[in-house]
Amino acid sequence: xxxxxxxxxxxxxxxxxxxxxxxxxxxxxxxxxxxxxxxxxxxxxxxxxxxxxxxxxxxxxxxxxxxxxxxxxxxxxxxxxxxxxxxxxxxxxxxxxxxxxxxxxxxxxxxxxxxxxxxxxxxxxxxxxxxxxxxxxxxxxxx
Amino acid sequence: xxxxxxxxxxxxxxxxxxxxxxxxxxxxxxxxxxxxxxxxxxxxxxxxxxxxxxxxxxxxxxxxxxxxxxxxxxxxxxxxxxxxxxxxxxxxxxxxxxxxxxxxxxxxxxxxxxxxxxx
Numbered sequence: 618x619x620x621x622x623x624x625x626x627x628x629x630x631x632x633x634x635x636x637x638x639x640x641x642x643x644x645x646x647x648x649x650x651x652x653x654x655x656x657x658x659x660x661x662x663x664x665x666x667x668x669x670x671x672x673x674x675x676x677x678x679x680x681x682x683x684x685x686x687x688x689x690x691x692x693x694x695x696x697x698x699x700x701x702x703x704x705x706x707x708x709x710x711x712x713x714x715x716x717x718x719x720x721x722x723x724x725x726x727x728x729x730x731x732x733x734x735x736x737x738x739x740x741x742x743x744x745x746x747x748x749x750x751x752x753x754x755x756x757x758x759x760x
Numbered sequence: 761x762x763x764x765x766x767x768x769x770x771x772x773x774x775x776x777x778x779x780x781x782x783x784x785x786x787x788x789x790x791x792x793x794x795x796x797x798x799x800x801x802x803x804x805x806x807x808x809x810x811x812x813x814x815x816x817x818x819x820x821x822x823x824x825x826x827x828x829x830x831x832x833x834x835x836x837x838x839x840x841x842x843x844x845x846x847x848x849x850x851x852x853x854x855x856x857x858x859x860x861x862x863x864x865x866x867x868x869x870x871x872x873x874x875x876x877x878x879x
């Protein structure tokens with residue numbers, strides 16, 4: 618009698634288990650995608666080992682100081698105060714400086730000099746600005 | 761019964777997924793220009809939490825031993841890079857010590873971990 622029953626049930630497909638599974642998959646993907654906030658990269662290459670030789674400042678070398686409160690100085694001149702994460706003035710001036718050194722065929726080197734008490738977010742702001750301008754030679758100096 | 765089996769499968773898949781992604785929970789800084797990598801390459805994860813404690817992978821290490829640990833990883837995998845996850849509130853003093861350890865461990869590739877947006 619079994620085969621006959623199966624033939625009969627073929628007409629009315631029971632959708633409930635399939636809907637169950639679809640819901641399960643939906644919940645699974647919701648759980649895995651929304652919880653984990655992905656971390657992104659800002660890469661630098663450290664120039665050398667710890668001991669930094671006191672080399673003469675080249676014309677295309679620029680210094681960015683980051684004070685403990687988040688104030689940013691480019692070559693000793695204040696550009697951006699704390700509170701603005703995007704550092705518009707620094708980005709603009711570095712862009713101009715890089716454009717002029719590119720025209721002269723020189724490499725732009727930026728030495729970031731944060732104070733010991735500077736928060737990592739402020740340092741990340743500067744690295745972000747350097748990335749926006751396209752400066753890849755970055756080193757950390759003693760602030 | 762099949763439903764329950766599926767439920768169990770999904771449950772274990774989710775748990776396994778969460779476990780493999782487990783990192784020391786911190787709030788990394790926000791940087792709009794950072795990119796989510798397609799190729800992650802070989803990387804050692806170094807975390808600095810809000811209190812300045814340093815973790816290699818998920819294990820806390822004293823800062824004095826970090827350079828030796830990194831040098832060991834470098835010997836095992838020459839193309840290794842360091843992914844530095846520093847909490848946004850950590851002072852740069854702590855980050856510099858880790859950077860110094862990377863340099864003396866012979867790994868010049870340092871990647872700072874960031875969130876792309878504050879959302």
